[in-house]
Amino acid sequence: MRAQVVLFDGFDPMDAVAPYEVLYAGGTASGGALEVELVSAEGAREVPSGNGMTVWATAALDPGAADVVVLPGAVGAMPDPASEEVDENSIPAILGRTLTTALPGLIGEVLERPGALLATVCGGSLVPAMAGLIEGRRATTHHMGADFLEATGTVHVDARVVDDGDLVTAAGVTSGLDLGLYLLERELGPRIALSVERLFAHERRGVVWRAEGLEPVS
Structure with missing residues (x-):
């Protein structure tokens, strides 16, 4: 299995590195059943993050070969809804430039x-949302971006990780660890996920939302 974590100008390093580390450890624990690499849409290059860190993407995003693609969010602030000025350093503006x-x-x-799977961390879900790729789909993002996500026609679910089939999204920045562990459980099984969870001394939080079972009455 091949996983690719996508970097773009202004990305949030934690959003990218946390799931990368988890997936890399899962590949080691599984004896090489999973390989993970850092990529960009443009190919191998140095990619500037939003906090001054530069990370090297080693290859190009390959949608025909990657089984799992992980998309991080960006570093920045949410725009002031009362302001008419466009803040070019805001998260929506940074993510919008990827379009x-x-x-x-x-x-x-x-x-x-x-058979392919798109996963996102934090504001990463806003990229396919703004591109009109997940209209009507269920997804999550950082709580400060929930209204922005819904404005695109995506159905926001207030959960740490949301599994909507071939789209798995995670909320705030640290949820990238939980996302990675859930992807290991889903794709490689619970024993691999548990071994990495113990290695990282991190227990996943919350319940993964899926469109299954009874619906709450209130």
């Missing part, structure tokens, strides 16, 4: 390919 790159088209190919 002018090849990234949305590549993400669309991932979602169209049977």
Whole structure:
């Protein structure tokens, strides 16, 4: 199995590194059943994050070969809803600039390919949402971006991790650890996930939301 964690200009390092580390450890624990790499839409390059850290993407995002694609959010502030000025350093603006790159088209190919899985951390879900790729789908994001996500036509679910089939999204920045562990459980099984959970001394929080079972009456 091949996983690719996508980097773009202004990305949040924690959003990318946390699931990368978990998936890498899962590959080791499984004897190489999972390989993970850092990629960009443009190919191998140095990618500036939003907090001054630069990370090297070793390859290009390949929607025809990646079984799991993880998309991080960005570093920045949420815009003031009372202001009419556009803050170019706000998270929506930074994520919006990815729409002018090849990234949305590549993400669309991932979602169209049977068996492939798109996962996002924090504001990462806003990229396919703003591109119109997940309208009507259920997803989560950082709580400060929930209204923005819903404005795109995506159905916001207030949960730490939301599993909507080939779309798995996680909420705030530290939920990238929980996302990675859930992906290991889902794709490689609970024994691999538990071994990595113990290695990282991190217990997943909350219940993963899925459209299954009885619906609450209130």
